[in-house]
Amino acid sequence: MAPTRRLLDDCFLHDRDRLRHAEALAILRERIVPVAGQESVALGEAHARILARSVAASQNVPLADNSAVDGYAFLHERYLSAGDGLLPVSARIAAGHPLEAPLAAGSAARIFTGALMPEGADTVAMQEDCEVTERDGRTFVHIPPGLKPGANRRRAGEDLKAGEMLVAAGTRLRPQDIAAIASTGADRVEVFRKLRVALVSSGDELRRPGVPLPAGGVYDSNHFLLSGLVAASGVEVSDLGILPDRAEAVQAALSAAALTHDVIVTTGGASRGEEDHFVSAIDELGSRHMWQLAIKPGRPMNFGRIGDCVTLGLPGNPVAAMVCGLLYVLPVLSALGGGAFFEPVRYQIPAAFSVPKKKPDRREFYRGILDRDADGRTVVRKFARDGSGLITSLREADGLIEIPEEATSIVEGQPVDFISFGDYGLAAR
Ligand SMILES: Nc1nc2c(c(=O)[nH]1)N[C@H]1C(S)=C(S)[C@@H](COP(=O)(O)OP(=O)(O)OC[C@H]3O[C@@H](n4cnc5c(N)ncnc54)[C@H](O)[C@@H]3O)O[C@H]1N2
Numbered sequence: 001m002a003p004t005r006r007l008l009d010d011c012f013l014h015d016r017d018r019l020r021h022a023e024a025l026a027i028l029r030e031r032i033v034p035v036a037g038q039e040s041v042a043l044g045e046a047h048a049r050i051l052a053r054s055v056a057a058s059q060n061v062p063l064a065d066n067s068a069v070d071g072y073a074f075l076h077e078r079y080l081s082a083g084d085g086l087l088p089v090s091a092r093i094a095a096g097h098p099l100e101a102p103l104a105a106g107s108a109a110r111i112f113t114g115a116l117m118p119e120g121a122d123t124v125a126m127q128e129d130c131e132v133t134e135r136d137g138r139t140f141v142h143i144p145p146g147l148k149p150g151a152n153r154r155r156a157g158e159d160l161k162a163g164e165m166l167v168a169a170g171t172r173l174r175p176q177d178i179a180a181i182a183s184t185g186a187d188r189v190e191v192f193r194k195l196r197v198a199l200v201s202s203g204d205e206l207r208r209p210g211v212p213l214p215a216g217g218v219y220d221s222n223h224f225l226l227s228g229l230v231a232a233s234g235v236e237v238s239d240l241g242i243l244p245d246r247a248e249a250v251q252a253a254l255s256a257a258a259l260t261h262d263v264i265v266t267t268g269g270a271s272r273g274e275e276d277h278f279v280s281a282i283d284e285l286g287s288r289h290m291w292q293l294a295i296k297p298g299r300p301m302n303f304g305r306i307g308d309c310v311t312l313g314l315p316g317n318p319v320a321a322m323v324c325g326l327l328y329v330l331p332v333l334s335a336l337g338g339g340a341f342f343e344p345v346r347y348q349i350p351a352a353f354s355v356p357k358k359k360p361d362r363r364e365f366y367r368g369i370l371d372r373d374a375d376g377r378t379v380v381r382k383f384a385r386d387g388s389g390l391i392t393s394l395r396e397a398d399g400l401i402e403i404p405e406e407a408t409s410i411v412e413g414q415p416v417d418f419i420s421f422g423d424y425g426l427a428a429r
């Protein structure tokens with residue numbers, strides 16, 4: 001039987017006693033209940049929103065057979081029997097201007113990409129392959145041999161069939177999903193309402209950029225890191241600014257914010273120094289579901305609730321804030337907002353580095369840089385410096401290298417798990 005872990009109440013524990021990544025995810029998955037509110041939005045407003053009601057295709061796409069190329073349309077059977085492949089051109093059909101009558105028997109139609117196939121034609125030859133001649137004031141086209149019946153014709157419903165499930169409820173709408181819905185003629189979708197997310201930074205040392213720093217001051221860079229990360233998941237962000245290191249001020253701000261937000265994301269003040277007040281504020285105002293994880297960086301991460309509002313407390317060190325933002329905050333926002341509690345894809349990539357000694361019992365995340373070895377194989381390098389305060393490492397990296405709890409060393413060439421920033425839309429271009 002797995003040993004039960006006690007509720008962690010101090011930061012001087014051994015990693016063995018801390019909550020593991022998988023346990024933290026299990027707690028989050030279990031305790032997050034999606035918001036109920038829904039609304040109808042126009043497709044133009046639907047990007048990154050989470051679909052609340054599944055959408056089925058109301059009609060075939062394409063609606064009718066049409067030409068895939070600019071060329072000449074004809075009836076395959078007749079072209080075979082014509083022998084020399086020479087057909088008179090009896091019509092011209094542009095996209096949006098269908099032929100009113102059937103195509104004259106034994107003739108071809110000049111046709112353009114996307115134009116409706118006329119009745120009496122089933123195949124199209126590309127114009128580059130055809131030879132056009134004028135004879136006695138009439139135009140003839142020579143269709144090359146070897147075309148299969150139905151060539152270059154797009155069939156009605158080949159993209160979507162009427163009635164087919166198109167996008168399932170719970171999907172975060174991507175441009176290609178919205179394009180598919182638009183292709184069926186629907187102009188609105190039912191989505192979950194936007195989550196209201198409050199962002200709070202904490203620490204007497206912090207200042208917003210634009211003012212001079214006092215001695216010992218630090219600019220609040222995490223605000224911009226986290227607001228960008230969460231805004232990309234289609235939520236409404238309110239900026240609650242910087243809270244001082246005073247218990248009453250932190251409590252007052254959190255209890256007020258909890259009344260008007262679905263989620264409060266804090267950064268800093270997450271460990272339990274005397275100047276760190278978030279954890280005690282959550283204990284005072286609501287309940288804490290987890291704190292102190294067996295991960296590096298990100299150890300002081302916490303999760304709790306004040307009334308109906310979920311609180312996610314991220315460490316102040318920027319690298320830890322980003323790691324926790326990607327691994328915990330984004331899946332929580334997705335699940336709360338009606339979507340999936342998603343797991344990032346792990347790519348197995350050979351390590352171009354070695355770690356002779358890793359502490360067991362904790363999961364470590366290094367900043368990984370993709371590279372090629374002498375044979376052209378993709379490998380992953382580790383950003384040389386480990387500091388949790390190095391924003392540079394987040395900018396240089398292509399993603400996170402994830403080393404599981406049980407590992408005690410990494411040998412060069414060994415495959416390691418890689419989580420790509422690109423999968424979050426955060427790749428450098
Ligand atoms: N005795 C212990 N000390 C520390 C522990 C521990 O377990 N025991 N954990 C360390 C770890 S791990 C981390 S991570 C940090 C995080 O602690 P906090 O969340 O309480 O963060 P702060 O102490 O407020 O700040 C840490 C660091 O980050 C800078 N910071 C804070 N907020 C921002 C911001 N918005 N933008 C940019 N930089 C920020 C802050 O100035 C500090 O340098 O605690 C370790 N200590």
Ligand code: MOO
Pocket residue numbers: 295296297298299300315317319320388
């Ligand atoms: O684990 Mo902290 O989260 O070192 O940066």
